[in-house]
Amino acid sequence: MLAYAIKRIFVLIPTLLAASLLVFIFIHLIPGDPAAVLLGDTATPEDVAQLTREMGLDKPLYTQFVLWLGNFLQGDLGTSIFFQAPVLSVIADGAETSILLAVMTMFWIVIFGVPIGVVSATKHGSWIDQVSSGGAMFAASIPTFWLGLYLILIFSVTLGWLPSSGFPSISDEGGLTNLRYLLLPSLTLAAPNAALIIRLVRASMLDVQREDHVRTARAKGLHPLRVAYAHVFRNALIAVAAAFGFTFAALVSEAVVTETVFSLPGVGRLVVQSILRRDYPVIQGVILVIVILYMVTNLLVDLAYGWLDPRVSLK
Amino acid sequence: MNALALFNPYSGRRLAFLGLVWLTFILICALAAPLLAPFDPLAIAPVDRLSEPGESYWFGTDNFGRDTLSRCIYGARMALIIGLGTVVVSLTAGSLIGMLSAYFTRLGHVLMRMIDVLMAFPALLLALVLMTLLERSVANTIIVIGIVYTTTTARILFGMTLKLKNEVFVEAAVCSGAGHCSVLFRHILPNLISPLLVQASFIFAFAQLQAAALDFLGLGLPPEIPSWGNMLSESRIYVTRAPWLLIFPGILIIFSVFSMNLVGDALRDSIDPRFKDDIAGV
Numbered sequence: 001m002l003a004y005a006i007k008r009i010f011v012l013i014p015t016l017l018a019a020s021l022l023v024f025i026f027i028h029l030i031p032g033d034p035a036a037v038l039l040g041d042t043a044t045p046e047d048v049a050q051l052t053r054e055m056g057l058d059k060p061l062y063t064q065f066v067l068w069l070g071n072f073l074q075g076d077l078g079t080s081i082f083f084q085a086p087v088l089s090v091i092a093d094g095a096e097t098s099i100l101l102a103v104m105t106m107f108w109i110v111i112f113g114v115p116i117g118v119v120s121a122t123k124h125g126s127w128i129d130q131v132s133s134g135g136a137m138f139a140a141s142i143p144t145f146w147l148g149l150y151l152i153l154i155f156s157v158t159l160g161w162l163p164s165s166g167f168p169s170i171s172d173e174g175g176l177t178n179l180r181y182l183l184l185p186s187l188t189l190a191a192p193n194a195a196l197i198i199r200l201v202r203a204s205m206l207d208v209q210r211e212d213h214v215r216t217a218r219a220k221g222l223h224p225l226r227v228a229y230a231h232v233f234r235n236a237l238i239a240v241a242a243a244f245g246f247t248f249a250a251l252v253s254e255a256v257v258t259e260t261v262f263s264l265p266g267v268g269r270l271v272v273q274s275i276l277r278r279d280y281p282v283i284q285g286v287i288l289v290i291v292i293l294y295m296v297t298n299l300l301v302d303l304a305y306g307w308l309d310p311r312v313s314l315k
Numbered sequence: 316m317n318a319l320a321l322f323n324p325y326s327g328r329r330l331a332f333l334g335l336v337w338l339t340f341i342l343i344c345a346l347a348a349p350l351l352a353p354f355d356p357l358a359i360a361p362v363d364r365l366s367e368p369g370e371s372y373w374f375g376t377d378n379f380g381r382d383t384l385s386r387c388i389y390g391a392r393m394a395l396i397i398g399l400g401t402v403v404v405s406l407t408a409g410s411l412i413g414m415l416s417a418y419f420t421r422l423g424h425v426l427m428r429m430i431d432v433l434m435a436f437p438a439l440l441l442a443l444v445l446m447t448l449l450e451r452s453v454a455n456t457i458i459v460i461g462i463v464y465t466t467t468t469a470r471i472l473f474g475m476t477l478k479l480k481n482e483v484f485v486e487a488a489v490c491s492g493a494g495h496c497s498v499l500f501r502h503i504l505p506n507l508i509s510p511l512l513v514q515a516s517f518i519f520a521f522a523q524l525q526a527a528a529l530d531f532l533g534l535g536l537p538p539e540i541p542s543w544g545n546m547l548s549e550s551r552i553y554v555t556r557a558p559w560l561l562i563f564p565g566i567l568i569i570f571s572v573f574s575m576n577l578v579g580d581a582l583r584d585s586i587d588p589r590f591k592d593d594i595a596g597v
Contacts (some may be wrong), residue, residue: 152554
């Protein structure tokens, strides 16, 4: 197990390095001079040249990369052109919203996704199964932003029950009741992902149900519910745990859209706005932070997988 | 089982059959758009702006007085172009990378590590970053979404080719003196056609959602092009005044993606059981 973990971490490091190089190259391929963008239209060529020197943009590309990476490792992600503030603090400002949104979304995914998937598998072939798996596929076919706009139309505009946009911090006035601002966004974000988990729980439970140990458990006369829980569900959870890695990726992708629909001050919306504002240091920083989070999540998921199912790490 | 039998309306796959009917309908709209559309999708009529659905405008009009029905019909054309384009780009690049990597192990070490790096980026994020480098255009949208799905296709094809590589018929071909090209394209590739078809159907479906999301974020197709995603993106401000602008293109996207997923699912059930676990749909 330990050897497996070490091996996995060693594979992670070169991939991370390559990913950071890729992000670096992407940003440098963008046409236009960052120094000129930073100074605006009124800058003289001399000003631009001086800033280029100060920013180290006149150095060879590989020197720039090493310097950038060095700074990055020390927590210095550069300065935002738009906010005129350190990129790290700009990201930190959006972190509260995004983390709370992710937690609430995960809550819905688990609450809806797992039980529906279990029922669907235990009633395999029945109308309940057909409705829930069909419904899950339908939910996964809905564009996130469309669902978000529709929920706003129903619950904010027509019924007036919930706020349609923004999110005041939970440390502001209102405290935890401010979480109601995240209710519609988290449901929007949860829909396609819960659909994925429903199908996954169902499929992996059906797989486990066919295995010998389940037949033995049934044959020795165990109560069907006990078989379903202790023998099938617990084994099926292993495959579901593995899915949380790509659920994270899906959450990030869709959070970009959802935060834009609901005008939430999160990291996802920061990505889109920075791209539209051409705020390169922020784009570079946010993307790299997300990629690192994603890869670490995947690593943890893989390690948990190896721990839950020892067959994996032995391969 | 014959793949076509799955779409028999009297078999158990009634929903998949309905999906196929819907997709045929969309295909007809796309091909015959100029004949079917009652108005020019780009014609502006300021007097009629934001008219409700009625006799002259069945689906109402948008903020420029453009006919929503005509734009929806032309939107089918864009959906088809984006979907097919993405499928062609990602399947061609993905199969080449996947097959070559599995067949030539050393090359595979390099290529698959590159794919790993690209896969470290969540899909939409990768598309967004690539779009910052490129102009908003139809071709660039296809390329960007195509690259995103090249990674998953390469991964899947890599696994499948590895399995096939050790089969007896491949060994027989090698022993009888077949060259690398012949082994790869005449012996291995034909065995991958049906899983590729399944993969194509899912990519087609996902591409619609990704393209719509890019349009919505203002980083997809140029705003003047009547695509369902662009229509939804523009309707956002008028949600309370003109809800029909949200309903029609939305339903078209949802039904098309859902249908494509149903068809993909039905196709997957008909393919070689060896590959069933390799392809994941929705």
